[in-house]
Amino acid sequence: MSTTDAGFTAITLTEAELDRYVSHAPTRGLLTGPGLPARTDVLTFSPLRTHGLRTLADAAGGPFHLAEELRSRLVIGELLNPAGMESESILLDGATGEITTAYLFEPSDPRPFAPSLDTLLRFAAVTEELAGLRGRFASLAGQYGPTTAAEASRRLLGLFEEGTDGKVPPYWKAAALIRPLALVAGPGTASGLTLDVPARVLDQEFGHGRVARFEEVDFPATLTHEPTRRFLRETGLPEEAVLFHADTDMPLPTLREYVTDERAGDYALDDLPAHCDHLMRLGCLTEGNSVVIDGRTGAVLTFSEPEATLYPLNTDVSTLAFTLWLLHHERTIDEHLGRELTTAAYDQLAAAMLHTLTTLDPTATLPDTTWHYWTHLFQDEAGGVL
Structure with missing residues (x-):
């Protein structure tokens, strides 16, 4: 394995390191060539630097009875969930290149994440463009309000639909529907x-x-x-x-x-x-x-x-x-989608909500915040507030 020196911006693997695990040619080419970023706004591949390639069976440990098709999946990264939430691991199928996610403490039910590693990197890149209002979102810079948020959501969802036959995995659908809501209100220059x-x-x-x-x-x-x-x-x-x-x-x-x-x-x-x-x-x-x-x-x-x-x-x-607007509007979105996000990926929806809130209000992340009502509320799946 090698990394670049300046900021460790890319992680690459050698052909020899991949031989036991990855047969999918496009994935091998990406991992031995351009490599993976150590970190993006939403995920990190730094576990590869720490542990190297590991199968799910080796990484999970414990008394889990994994289906044979899952045992050989490779743990290559983690989602960057808000503080206080469990880390969800990113898994690679070395034969097909498919990307899924799972919790290592409960790895029996991986969830779809991206059809390929290349698509995953594209998803992460356009999400960063939204966060910085760059690239395909540059024309929205300096604009705020529900109409701007809806346009950003439409663009992001459209970008996620490319290469997925319109079947956007729940994590990215939550990102497309929730994260642009940070554009509803602008910075307080007048107030x-x-x-x-x-x-x-x-x-x-x-x-x-x-x-x-x-x-x-x-x-x-x-x-x-x-x-x-x-x-x-x-x-x-x-x-x-x-x-x-x-x-x-x-x-x-x-x-x-x-x-x-x-x-x-x-x-x-x-x-x-x-x-x-x-x-x-x-x-x-x-x-x-x-x-x-x-x-x-x-x-x-x-x-x-x-x-x-x-x-x-x-x-x-x-x-x-x-915050009150965000909670109310999320329920409007949920009614539009049925119960897709709240039943299939409640934790991923909660992470998107917390990210959107802390983008505008960092109260939950401050050192003197020992307990935070909204964080507790969003993460309470049993309470069903989302």
């Missing part, structure tokens, strides 16, 4: 927040009259972060969204007021955060989680009522609105 989320985007998604916009009298005096006040007045939040219910019946309370009025006797006030008068309750999530805003900074947090503990949720109210 002073992370994102500029036009009010019409929420109205179109949730329906006119179903987005709560607040007045000055609704805000406690300790909400001093002006971009947050303006966003809540002019753009607002959905009254009802997936697992979220906004407080709209009365002026928005501070966390101290909420606990005193609504949860009297459940907590000693001394157990509340020291800055609870600067935390404003926007609404509730599931399982006793309140959504609160730090009135000084605009940061959005969850207050876990069972634990009386604060956890980061979103950078600010603009990324909270985008």
Whole structure:
């Protein structure tokens, strides 16, 4: 095996290394010639550098009873799933060149990934073009909104359909339908927040009259972060969204007021955060989680009522609105497709959702985020939120 020196950008194998394992001529030519990138935006082949070519039987180990046709598949890489998710391995059929994926702790059910290694590299390359708005997506640079996201999705899905007879594997279909949604909202040049989320985007998604916009009298005096006040007045939040219910019946309370009025006797006030008068309750999530805003900074947090503990949720109210939009829109996509993604590849759909969210809001990946509601929610297949 050899790699290039500058950044280890390619991994190649020798004819001798392939002889025992790979008979498919185009695959041999690729592996001994141009080679494989060590890493792309969505996957890595670095296990080849660490372990060399290994069969699935050797890599999985343990008391698995693998079908004979699976034992000889080669582990050549991994999907780059968001932190906290299990690594899914990329498998090569050395006789046919077909690419599948499987978890090494449960390798009995490989899933289709690409008809060939060459096609896989093309899929990864066009996904990177989308992420950087380069190449076939360059004309979309600087454009945002649902129409732009839909166009990016159409282009990416069309590129994936080439060479697959229109049968796009679930991982790439999730990528084509979900990742372009990061283009729905642009950077917050006008709002002073992370994102500029036009009010019409929420109205179109949730329906006119179903987005709560607040007045000055609704805000406690300790909400001093002006971009947050303006966003809540002019753009607002959905009254009802997936697992979220906004407080709209009365002026928005501070966390101290909420606990005193609504949860009297459940907590000693001394157990509340020291800055609870600067935390404003926007609404509730599931399982006793309140959504609160730090009135000084605009940061959005969850207050876990069972634990009386604060956890980061979103950078600010603009990324909270985008997250609620994303969850609602995913269900619209799911209805259009039936249950294809959620039944065949829930974990791959969850990974696409988390990637899209963290592209715009890195809260889940920050060092001080020890637990994150959205990450937990998206990964909970049993809960069925996606």
